[in-house]
Amino acid sequence: MENIKIFTKDELNKITGNNSEVLGKGGFGKVYKGTLEDNTMVAVKESIEINEAQKEDFTNEVIIQSQMIHVNIIKLLGCCLEVDVPMLVYEFAANGNLQDILHGYGSHRLTISLDLRLDIAIGSAEGLRYMHSYAKRTIRHGDIKPANILLDDKLIPKISDFGASKLLTVDKDYTMFPAGSMGYIDPVFYRTGHLTKKSDIYSFGVVQLEIISRKPIIYGDNLSLIIEFLKAYKLENSGRAIFDKEIMTEESIYILEEIGRMAMECLKENVEERPDMNEVAERLVILRRARNR
Numbered sequence: 234m235e236n237i238k239i240f241t242k243d244e245l246n247k248i249t250g251n252n253s254e255v256l257g258k259g260g261f262g263k264v265y266k267g268t269l270e271d272n273t274m275v276a277v278k279e280s281i282e283i284n285e286a287q288k289e290d291f292t293n294e295v296i297i298q299s300q301m302i303h304v305n306i307i308k309l310l311g312c313c314l315e316v317d318v319p320m321l322v323y324e325f326a327a328n329g330n331l332q333d334i335l336h337g338y339g340s341h342r343l344t345i346s347l348d349l350r351l352d353i354a355i356g357s358a359e360g361l362r363y364m365h366s367y368a369k370r371t372i373r374h375g376d377i378k379p380a381n382i383l384l385d386d387k388l389i390p391k392i393s394d395f396g397a398s399k400l401l402t403v404d405k406d407y408t409m410f411p412a413g414s415m416g417y418i419d420p421v422f423y424r425t426g427h428l429t430k431k432s433d434i435y436s437f438g439v440v441q442l443e444i445i446s447r448k449p450i451i452y453g454d455n456l457s458l459i460i461e462f463l464k465a466y467k468l469e470n471s472g473r474a475i476f477d478k479e480i481m482t483e484e485s486i487y488i489l490e491e492i493g494r495m496a497m498e499c500l501k502e503n504v505e506e507r508p509d510m511n512e513v514a515e516r517l518v519i520l521r522r523a524r525n526r
Contacts, residue, residue: 306364
């Protein structure tokens with residue numbers, strides 16, 4: 234806890250202008266935009282309500298994030314315990330989340346080059362690699378998806394939302410509390426409740442498919458992105474039919490195919506056949522270097 238500041242209720246009201254600007258909201262609650270005295274922009278997260286389970290999630294999130302310092306993990310700056318609903322203060326991600334950038338409309342709908350997509354995939358993988366190899370304990374995120382990958386003003390990805398995460402000792406590689414988002418959750422984790430590193434690998438495999446296809450997990454006439462990719466590789470050994478046309482050129486097709494095949498490996502039913510995050514990150518870096526030749 235030495236890495237974070239404890240804010241008072243009055244300080245937070247001043248920082249957020251009495252919660253005047255909402256950055257986002259969901260099942261967890263709301264996130265407000267704030268400004269510190271030194272003009273640093275921050276995001277202040279407030280839960281809708283607090284029950285015993287949510288108190289545990291809040292405590293868990295503070296403990297985990299206060300210990301993690303990495304460029305690709307959203308930084309927890311502080312918290313406020315003085316209010317009925319505890320609040321968390323994070324660094325500000327100016328470009329929102331990957332979900333909105335990939336699948337949003339209007340101002341969120343950006344042209345995203347293959348190089349930028351590779352950089353986002355690599356940064357996200359590096360953040361996960363750091364979590365999976367963290368010191369004497371290992372951290373499983375448990376809810377990897379584009380909505381939980383934030384992007385700062387330089388479009389550097391930052392993994393966020395650690396409410397579902399588990400900080401596990403080296404001799405305990407699972408937890409019996411299934412969590413996560415449907416479509417991204419590892420089927421093995423869903424059936425058994427065993428949250429392992431390979432559970433995050435599965436979820437990241439889905440994210441990779443979204444990055445190269447720019448399609449959500451359910452698209453078109455109720456089509457499943459995972460199932461359609463599996464079909465494409467089984468029938469044609471290629472994902473050409475599903476790759477995003479904005480980035481599919483003869484020069485880029487090799488890299489897209491390699492990412493698609495790696496995503497398929499991450500999605501394997503047999504967890505032992507899935508790569509670990511070290512391998513995923515290294516393979517993405519190699520593909521990025523190939524772009525610079």
